[in-house]
Amino acid sequence: MHSGVMPQIRVFVLDDHEVVRQGLLRLVEAEPDMTVVGEAASAREALARVPLCDADVALLDVRLPDGSGVEVCRDLADLATGVRCLMLTSYEDDEALLAAVTAGAAGYVLKEIRGPQLLDSIRRVAAGRSLLDPATTSRVLQRVVESRRHDARLDLLTPQESAVLELVGEGLTNREIAARMSLAEKTVKNYISSLLAKLQVRGRTQAALFIAEQHREHPDTSGSDGPATRQPRDS
Secondary structure, three states: OOOOOOOOEEEEEEOOOHHHHHHHHHHHHOOOOEEEEEEEOOHHHHHHHHHHHOOOEEEEEOEEOOEEHHHHHHHHHHHOOOOEEEEEEOOOOHHHHHHHHHHOOOEEEEOOOOHHHHHHHHHHHHOOOOOOOHHHHHHHHHHHHHHHHOOOOHHHOOHHHHHHHHHHHOOOOHHHHHHHHOOOHHHHHHHHHHHHHHHOOOOHHHHHHHHHHHHHHOHHHOOOOOOOOOOOOOO
């Protein structure tokens, strides 16, 4: 049916579960246009073997006993520049998808995928196409941006504490903050003690650095033009 000169897609398989890995190897080897050139059960093995295999596509399990398939993908960008990575995972995981995107993976599929679909995915990736659906990628990126914008620790602050934190970030003393907010200086000290505990930082300088970092990552979340660069002073 096929001539013997059919170009072969060279596939490497990384999965720490032997039964899964053997199933993948048999699936790939049964195809006339594919051949298995290597396998590994750990990130360390994969990084040692893939560069020697001249693989076209590396099937990488996301979760491994000694690391992550995403880390392997990122490292292979330097060690084996010709290989394209297709990530395999047992369940839908937005963080893993985002990590795969940033690591330069060509695709991301769930292990529940049917054999013919997986083989088609390998062929598409080998042909230079991406399996990362733009709509899915966009949704994930937006979700992660939102979660980072609303830092869990910031969500613990009351509106007054948030306002005090902004002024700490601008380098104001307790006395200056009290004057700006029409509060008693003791009240400001109480607010600062509370926000330091909630942010899990040791002092006002660390609090100022924390809010400055938030504004640097998300400039649109600042209530003003951003914190000044004055060093905060203790009152």
